[in-house]
Amino acid sequence: MEDQYNFKKHEREIQNFWEENNIFKTKDLSKKPKNYVLDMFPYPSGSGLHVGHIRGYIATDVFSRMKLMQGYNVLHPMGWDAFGLPAENYAIKNKIHPEIAVRENIKNFKKQINKIGLNYDWSREINTTDPDYYKWTQWIFLKMFESGLAFESFEPINWCPSCKTGLANEDLEGSKCERCGSIVEKKSLRQWVLKITKYAERLLSDLKYLDWEDFIIEQQKNWIGKSEGAKIKFQIKDSPLYIEVFTTRIDTIFGCTYLVLAPEHQIIEKCRSEIENFEEVEKYVRISQQKTDLERIAKVKEKTGVELKGLKAINPFNKEEIPIFIADYVLKTYATGAIMAVPAHDQRDLDFAKKYNLPIKEVVIKPGNKKSNITLNAFEEDGILINSGQFTGLTSKKARELMTKWLKEKKCGKKAVYYKMRDWVFSRQRYWGEPIPLVFCENCKKRIEEKKYKKGEFTKGELLNPGWIQIPEKDLPLKLPNVKYYEPTGTGESPLANIKNWVFTKCPKCNGKARRETNTMPQWAGSCWYFLRYIDPKNKKNFVSKNKEKYWMPVDLYVGGAEHATRHLIYARFWHKFLYDIGVVSTKEPFKKLIHVGIILAHDGKKMSKRWGNVINPNDIIERYGADALRLYEMFIGPFTESISWDPKGIIGVKRFLDKVWKLKEMVIKDANKNSKNKNSKKSQEDFKKLLHKIIKKVSEDIENFKFNTAISQLMVLANEMEKLENITEDEFCIFLKLLSPFAPHMCEKIWLDFGNKKSIHLEKWPQYNSKLIQEDVFNLVIQINGKVRDIIEMQKSKNQKEIEKIVFKREKVKKWIKGQKVKKIIYIKNRLINIII
RNA sequence: GCCCGGGUGGCGGAAUCGGUAUACGCGUUGGACUUAAAAUCCAAUGUCCUUUCGGACUCGAGGGUUCGAAUCCCUCCCCGGGCACCA
Numbered sequence: 019m020e021d022q023y024n025f026k027k028h029e030r031e032i033q034n035f036w037e038e039n040n041i042f043k044t045k046d047l048s049k050k051p052k053n054y055v056l057d058m059f060p061y062p063s064g065s066g067l068h069v070g071h072i073r074g075y076i077a078t079d080v081f082s083r084m085k086l087m088q089g090y091n092v093l094h095p096m097g098w099d100a101f102g103l104p105a106e107n108y109a110i111k112n113k114i115h116p117e118i119a120v121r122e123n124i125k126n127f128k129k130q131i132n133k134i135g136l137n138y139d140w141s142r143e144i145n146t147t148d149p150d151y152y153k154w155t156q157w158i159f160l161k162m163f164e165s166g167l168a169f170e171s172f173e174p175i176n177w178c179p180s181c182k183t184g185l186a187n188e189d190l191e192g193s194k195c196e197r198c199g200s201i202v203e204k205k206s207l208r209q210w211v212l213k214i215t216k217y218a219e220r221l222l223s224d225l226k227y228l229d230w231e232d233f234i235i236e237q238q239k240n241w242i243g244k245s246e247g248a249k250i251k252f253q254i255k256d257s258p259l260y261i262e263v264f265t266t267r268i269d270t271i272f273g274c275t276y277l278v279l280a281p282e283h284q285i286i287e288k289c290r291s292e293i294e295n296f297e298e299v300e301k302y303v304r305i306s307q308q309k310t311d312l313e314r315i316a317k318v319k320e321k322t323g324v325e326l327k328g329l330k331a332i333n334p335f336n337k338e339e340i341p342i343f344i345a346d347y348v349l350k351t352y353a354t355g356a357i358m359a360v361p362a363h364d365q366r367d368l369d370f371a372k373k374y375n376l377p378i379k380e381v382v383i384k385p386g387n388k389k390s391n392i393t394l395n396a397f398e399e400d401g402i403l404i405n406s407g408q409f410t411g412l413t414s415k416k417a418r419e420l421m422t423k424w425l426k427e428k429k430c431g432k433k434a435v436y437y438k439m440r441d442w443v444f445s446r447q448r449y450w451g452e453p454i455p456l457v458f459c460e461n462c463k464k465r466i467e468e469k470k471y472k473k474g475e476f477t478k479g480e481l482l483n484p485g486w487i488q489i490p491e492k493d494l495p496l497k498l499p500n501v502k503y504y505e506p507t508g509t510g511e512s513p514l515a516n517i518k519n520w521v522f523t524k525c526p527k528c529n530g531k532a533r534r535e536t537n538t539m540p541q542w543a544g545s546c547w548y549f550l551r552y553i554d555p556k557n558k559k560n561f562v563s564k565n566k567e568k569y570w571m572p573v574d575l576y577v578g579g580a581e582h583a584t585r586h587l588i589y590a591r592f593w594h595k596f597l598y599d600i601g602v603v604s605t606k607e608p609f610k611k612l613i614h615v616g617i618i619l620a621h622d623g624k625k626m627s628k629r630w631g632n633v634i635n636p637n638d639i640i641e642r643y644g645a646d647a648l649r650l651y652e653m654f655i656g657p658f659t660e661s662i663s664w665d666p667k668g669i670i671g672v673k674r675f676l677d678k679v680w681k682l683k684e685m686v687i688k689d690a691n692k693n694s695k696n697k698n699s700k701k702s703q704e705d706f707k708k709l710l711h712k713i714i715k716k717v718s719e720d721i722e723n724f725k726f727n728t729a730i731s732q733l734m735v736l737a738n739e740m741e742k743l744e745n746i747t748e749d750e751f752c753i754f755l756k757l758l759s760p761f762a763p764h765m766c767e768k769i770w771l772d773f774g775n776k777k778s779i780h781l782e783k784w785p786q787y788n789s790k791l792i793q794e795d796v797f798n799l800v801i802q803i804n805g806k807v808r809d810i811i812e813m814q815k816s817k818n819q820k821e822i823e824k825i826v827f828k829r830e831k832v833k834k835w836i837k838g839q840k841v842k843k844i845i846y847i848k849n850r851l852i853n854i855i856i
Numbered sequence: 857g858c859c860c861g862g863g864u865g866g867c868g869g870a871a872u873c874g875g876u877a878u879a880c881g882c883g884u885u886g887g888a889c890u891u892a893a894a895a896u897c898c899a900a901u902g903u904c905c906u907u908u909c910g911g912a913c914u915c916g917a918g919g920g921u922u923c924g925a926a927u928c929c930c931u932c933c934c935c936g937g938g939c940a941c942c943a
Contacts, residue, residue, distance in 0.1 A: 192940090232860075232861090233859090233860045233861065233937080233938080236859065236860055236938085237859090237860080237937090237938055237939080239859095240858095240859070240860095240938070240939055241938090241939080243939090243942065245942070245943080247943080261941080261942080264942095264943065265943060266943065267943080321941080345941095346941085347941045347943095348941080348942095348943075349941075349942065349943090351942090352942045352943075353942075353943070354943095356943090357943045358943085359943090360943095364943070365857090366940095366943080367943085369941095395925090436942080436943090437942090438939090440940050464931055543921085580937080580938090583938080584938085584939090591900080610887085637880075653871095654868090654880085654881070655868070656868060656869065657869080659861095660861095660869095661936080661937095662868075662869095663868080663883075665867080665868065667867095667882060667883075668867095668881075668882060670881090670882075671880085671881040671882055672881080674881090674896095675881085677895095677896090679891070727868090727869075727880085727881095728869095728870070728879090729882080730881090731869090731870075731879065731880035731881075732879090733880095734880055735879080735880070738880090798876070800875070800876050802875085802876095802923085802924075804923080804924095805923060805924045806920095806924095807876060810876065842923095844923095845875095845922065845923050845924080847875060850875055850876095851875055851876080851924090853875085853923055853924065854923090855923055
C-alpha cells in the first residue's frame with residue numbers, strides 16, 4: 019500500500035472499475051423499490067461547467083449512491099437540453115453550425131462530468147435536439163393541437179429586438195428579455211399559443227399534493243394569480259350597450275364614482291359617434307399603445323387618462339349615472355379590460371380621482387370607527403358597510419355574498435374567476451428549435467369555411483384553426499433542415515421561411531399545395547417531458563412504454579435551480595397534466611419532491627461569469643486536490659439550498675480530512691481474531707461504538723434531508739476520534755468507509771478493494787444503527803442558579819429529582835453561590851437541568 | 857408597495873417541540889519535527905475586566921412573555937429572492 023493517496027491515478031482506476039462492472043447501470047424493471055432521482059439537465063453551453071453548476075449534480079450523486087446501498091433500484095440519468103437561444107447565439111457568435119457546436123459542447127460537458135465521478139447511467143443519455151427525441155416533442159404538440167389546446171393568434175406579444183423573436187411572459191425578467199437583457203417591445207405577430215390557462219385551476223389546486231419548498235409553491239401560486247370576484251354589467255345611458263367590469267370587491271360598489279377602461283377597449287370604436295371628444299381619446303389611445311411596458315411601469319405613480327365625454331354608465335345597484343374614463347393603468351389583457359373605480363377603497367383609483375377631481379365616496383369603515391379620513395390613503399381592508407342602501411351594516415364578507423346573489427337575480431352580472439397567468443406564446447422566429455409539425459393548405463381552409471368536408475375528416479384543432487393541417491404521425495420526426503444561414507431575420511419570419519424546397523410541400527389531407535409552418539418551438543418544449551424519456555430512451559414505438567412509466571413515475575426527487583420556479587416547473591406540470599388527461603401517463607404530477615440548489619458565487623461575492631473573470635473550473639480543482647476533495651468541499655461549503663461564496667482556501671480542510679482517512683487505514687486490525695488484539699481500553703471501545711452508531715443515524719438522516727454539511731462534520735468528528743484510538747477494528751472502519759463513500763467514492767472504493775474485497779463498496783448494504791447503543795444511561799446535568807449556568811456534572815438517568823437535589827446541594831460551587839440565601843424555588847427538567855432560584 | 861427567506865466569532869457555518877451558544881472547517885498565534893521551507897502533529901483562539909482564582913457581557917436593534925429566549929410575541933433596521941397598475 020502506498021503512503022500517499024495518488025488521486026490522479028486511483029480516480030481513473032476506480033472510474034474504470036465502476037464502468038467495467040456496470041455498477042450504475044439501471045435495471046428497467048425490478049422487484050426492488052424504485053427511486054427516481056433527477057437533475058435539471060443543462061444547456062450544453064460553450065463555456066463549460068463551473069463549480070456552481072455541479073453542486074446539484076454532486077448532491078444527487080451522493081443521495082442516489084446512498085439509495086442504491088439502501089436497496090433501491092435507482093434511476094439517476096443525465097441528458098442535454100440543447101435547443102434554444104443560448105445554443106443558437108453561441109453558434110452564431112462563433113460561426114459554427116448549432117448542431118456541430120452542440121455536439122462539441124456536449125463532449126466537453128461529459129468529459130467534465132465524468133472527471134467528477136458522477137454515477138449517471140449513460141446508456142440512457144438523451145438529447146432534445148436528436149430527431150429520435152424531438153419526434154416525440156412534436157408528437158405531444160400534435161396531440162395538444164388535436165385536442166384544441168393550440169391556437170393561432172395575431173395579438174400583440176412581447177418581442178425581443180435583439181434576439182429577434184417573440185417571447186412568452188415567462189421569458190421576461192421585469193420588462194427585459196431573460197436571455198439578453200434587452201427591453202422588450204410590443205409587436206403584433208402571427209403566433210401559436212398553448213392554452214395553459216385552461217389548466218390554471220388544476221396547476222394551482224394540485225400544488226397541495228407536492229412536497230416542494232414553500233417559497234416555490236408560493237411563487238407558482240403568485241404566478242397563476244387567482245382572483246375570485248364578480249363580473250358586473252354597467253348599462254350605458256341611452257344605449258343598448260353595456261360595459262362589463264370585474265371586481266373582487268363588489269362590497270364597495272356603492273362607492274363607485276366612475277368607470278375606467280383599458281385604452282384598447284372595443285366600446286370606444288362602438289360608441290365612436292357618441293363620444294364628443296373622440297380626437298382627444300384617439301390621441302391618448304395612440305400614445306399609450308406606443309409605450310413599452312417599461313415606460314408604463316416607470317410612470318406608475320403618475321396616472322393619466324381621458325374621459326369619454328358624452329357617455330355615462332349606470333351603476334346597477336343605485337342607478338347613479340357616472341362618467342367613463344380610459345386610462346392605461348387598466349390592462350386590456352386582464353379580465354374584462356374594465357374596472358369600476360372606488361377611490362375611497364382602492365389606492366390606484368384614489369390617485370386617479372384626486373388628479374381628475376372625481377368624487378370620493380366612503381362606503382366601508384373599520385368596525386367601531388365612525389369614518390376614516392380618506393385624503394392620502396384609501397381604506398382597502400374589509401369592514402362594515404355604510405351608505406350602501408339595503409346592504410348597509412353588513413360585513414364586507416357577507417355583503418359580497420349577498421350582492422353577488424342579487425346580481426344573479428337581477429341578471430346584471432355573476433360570480434367570476436380570473437388568473438394572472440397568460441396563455442403560452444409557443445412559437446419562436448428562430449432556427450434552432452423543434453419545427454412545428456403543421457402545414458397550411460388554402461384548399462382545406464376553403465373546404466372548412468364552406469363546410470364541404472366529411473364528418474371526422476378534420477381534428478378539433480384543424481377546425482379551430484382553419485387551413486392548418488397536422489402532419490401525420492408516421493411522418494414524424496419532421497426534421498429541421500440543414501441550412502447555411504441560420505441567423506434570425508428580424509422580419510417576424512423564422513430563417514426556415516427562406517428554404518423554399520422545405521417550405522413548399524403537399525397537404526396530407528387533400529394532396530394539394532401546402533406550405534409548412536416555419537416558426538419553431540420555444541426552448542422550454544423539450545424539457546417539458548424529458549424525465550419520461552429517460553425511463554425508456556430507445557423506444558421507437560412510444561414515447562415511453564406504459565409498464566415502465568408506471569414503475570418509475572413520479573420522479574421521487576428533483577433537484578435544480580430556483581430560477582425555474584415559474585418557467586420550466588410550470589410548463590412541465592402543464593404538459594404532464596395534459597398527458598395524464600389523454601391517458602398516456604399514470605400520475606397527475608411529475609415531480610413529487612423538489613429541492614432547489616443555492617447558487618455558488620465567486621470569492622468576490624459576484625456571480626461567476628466570464629465577464630468578471632472569476633469563474634472556477636472544476637477541472638482545475640480536480641487537478642490539484644482530486645475529485646473527492648472537490649465533491650466533499652461542495653457539500654461541506656454550507657447549507658445546500660443557501661447561496662454561498664466559493665472560498666479557495668476552504669478546500670484545504672476537506673483535503674486534510676481525506677489524507678487523515680487514508681492514514682487511518684494503517685490503524686485497522688485486519689485478522690479475524692481482532693478483538694483479542696484490540697489495544698483500546700474497554701471504556702474507549704464502548705464509547706467509540708456508541709459514537710459510531712449515533713453518527714450512522716445522523717449521517718443517514720442528514721443525507722436524506724440534504725443536510726450534507728452537517729453529515730460531513732459528523733464524519734470529521736468520527737475521524738478525529740479514531741485518530742485518538744490505539745487501533746480500529748476492520749468492521750468499524752468499514753462502517754465509516756461506507757458512510758463516507760457517497761461523498762468520496764473514489765478513495766473509499768480504493769481502500770475497500772485494497773482490503774481484499776472484490777465487489778464495489780456501493781453494492782454493500784448501507785450501515786444500520788443499533789438504537790440500544792444510542793441510548794445513554796448518563797447525561798450532563800446543567801446546574802443553574804437564577805438562570806445562570808454555574809456547574810455541570812455527569813449524572814445517572816436512573817436517579818430521581820430528590821437524589822439529584824441532594825447531590826447538587828453538596829457541590830462546592832453551588833454552596834458558594836447560594837451562600838446562606840433562601841431557596842425560593844427549584845425547577846427540574848428531567849435529563850437536562852436544574853435551576854435554583856434564590 | 858405586496859409575498860417569501862435570512863441576519864450567530866476574524867471568515868464559512870452548528871445549535872431552533874425554549875434548557876451547556878459558537879459543533880465541524882478555514883484563518884490566526886505559540887510549540888514540536890527540519891540546516892531551512894513546505895507538509896504533518898500538539899496546544900490556544902467570542903469580547904471585555906482581572907496578576908491568579910474568577911467574573912461580566914454576547915446570537916441585527918429595542919421591548920415583551922418566562923425560572924430560563926439565538927429559538928415564542930410585538931416594533932424597527934439591514935441583506936437576498938420573487939411579483940409588481942392583475943381591479
